[in-house]
Amino acid sequence: MSKLESAKGFKHSKPGLMLGIGGSAFGAFGIVKDIRRARTEADTLKLINAAVGALALVTSTLLLVRELRRLSQDDVLAD
Known part of the structure; x- marks a missing residue:
């Protein structure tokens, strides 16, 4: 498997999904800041x-x- 193929598979792997959730959580800070500024x-x-x-x-x-x-x-091994 080439590096490009393994990088494409990362998005649908458990670490890739966790990284995506973390990125979403980090994005929440920006949203909160925008809401506060808009209210102000x-x-x-x-x-x-x-x-x-x-x-x-x-x-x-x-x-x-x-x-x-x-x-x-x-995942069969997750149990």
């Missing part, structure tokens, strides 16, 4: 933008968690 400035459009970003972040995290659970169920 009383900017409704920025607040809506931050809320939509938060919703996208939650959705992507839930997708990663679901994929991680499926990966654990398929």
